[in-house]
Amino acid sequence: MFHLLVLAGVVLGGYILLTQTLFKRSKCKGQAAMAGKTVIITGGNTGIGKATALRLAGRGAKVILACRNRDKAQDAIADIQQETGSTDVFYMELDLASMKSVRSFAEMFLKTESRLDLLINNAGLVGDGQTEDGFGIQLGVNHLGHFLLSHLLLGRLKEAGGGRVVTLSSMAHSWGHIDPEALEVDKHLGTGKYSWQFFYAYCNSKLCNVLFTHELAKRLKGSNVTCYSLHPGVVRTGLSRHCSLWQKVFIEPIARLLFLDPEAGAQTTLHCCLQEGIEPLSGRYFACCAVQESCAKARDDAVAQKLWEVSERLCGIS
Numbered sequence: 347m348f349h350l351l352v353l354a355g356v357v358l359g360g361y362i363l364l365t366q367t368l369f370k371r372s373k374c375k376g377q378a379a380m381a382g383k384t385v386i387i388t389g390g391n392t393g394i395g396k397a398t399a400l401r402l403a404g405r406g407a408k409v410i411l412a413c414r415n416r417d418k419a420q421d422a423i424a425d426i427q428q429e430t431g432s433t434d435v436f437y438m439e440l441d442l443a444s445m446k447s448v449r450s451f452a453e454m455f456l457k458t459e460s461r462l463d464l465l466i467n468n469a470g471l472v473g474d475g476q477t478e479d480g481f482g483i484q485l486g487v488n489h490l491g492h493f494l495l496s497h498l499l500l501g502r503l504k505e506a507g508g509g510r511v512v513t514l515s516s517m518a519h520s521w522g523h524i525d526p527e528a529l530e531v532d533k534h535l536g537t538g539k540y541s542w543q544f545f546y547a548y549c550n551s552k553l554c555n556v557l558f559t560h561e562l563a564k565r566l567k568g569s570n571v572t573c574y575s576l577h578p579g580v581v582r583t584g585l586s587r588h589c590s591l592w593q594k595v596f597i598e599p600i601a602r603l604l605f606l607d608p609e610a611g612a613q614t615t616l617h618c619c620l621q622e623g624i625e626p627l628s629g630r631y632f633a634c635c636a637v638q639e640s641c642a643k644a645r646d647d648a649v650a651q652k653l654w655e656v657s658e659r660l661c662g663i664s
Contacts (some may be wrong), residue, residue: 371579371606372634376620381406384461384506385619386499388412388440388625389469391419392624394514394578396426397612402619404430407632408507410459412451413469421534429547442469443477445661452498460629462502467492467513467555472548474537481535481660484544488551489535493558494661501657503571510619511562511573515555518545518578520641522553526652530659554653555633556640560592570629574618578611579634598619 385402389395390411403409403426411419419437426435437456441447455462470488477486482553496511503509529535535554536547561576566573617635618624624637631640643649 374616385464387466393424395468403432408434424633437533461506461654484551489554507573507575515575517554518549522549526656556644559649571589580643
């Protein structure tokens with residue numbers, strides 16, 4: 347009996363430790379007014395994106411769900427309307443795995459919408475394969491698609507005054523590595539048939555997100571637009587939908603026990619959107635609704651600049 351009590355104590359202690367560290371919850375306290383403002387959320391039809399859309403719509407923002415699947419987007423819109431009463435939530439088709447789709451989305455948005463206040467680069471995936479432009483899927487979706495989208499919409503953000511670019515990264519960025527010159531040649535962040543190879547490419551893509559924000563802040567100096575990257579927490583979402591069945595069977599029980607739900611996972615995104623007074627922290631990395639120090643390689647000025655230049659060429663900007 348004594349041994350069972352000790353074991354139970356160890357398990358309980360481990361659970362408490364994990365929920366206060368790796369799986370810690372936080373709460374956005376930002377109160378910025380959103381009425382009359384326009385928000386784009388990539389991947390806004392599910393998971394963290396949907397939870398973010400719901401809260402911003404509830405505050406009176408016009409929310410555009412930028413995603414591929416129309417049916418899922420319409421279902422999300424119905425849910426948001428039912429919970430918030432907002433009739434100002436809309437779907438616009440966007441496939442981040444297609445440069446053509448990104449450009450078409452931006453062109454349509456700029457034609458139909460007179461302002462943009464928040465661009466939330468939320469969508470992401472873990473998996474293998476290629477985009478229609480021949481890039482590794484995680485490079486194309488998690489980084490290049492958002493890089494191009496942000497580039498095309500920055501002008502409209504500047505016009506609104508006080509606009510923000512919020513990009514979801516992950517604590518996994520600290521395990522990533524980026525060689526911009528090799529990236530330009532290979533056009534992927536890692537490939538292979540094993541899950542650890544998918545995950546390594548994911549870590550690299552999340553490092554790209556933090557480096558992108560780091561460099562973007564420098565290029566936005568003197569403007570009224572700020573930018574932030576963030577770790578949303580370890581969240582139970584559809585991010586691993588490309589994982590194998592046995593991996594999902596292994597992960598699912600742990601996810602149900604420990605992972606944050608999308609509402610909890612949206613809190614740091616909402617903090618970066620709604621918290622007033624964080625403008626001097628433009629370019630910084632956030633977690634648990636507070637600014638955090640990203641790893642040293644995510645603050646490397648030379649790598650960030652080189653990644654930006656390579657990304658421009660891969661997107662056909664320069």
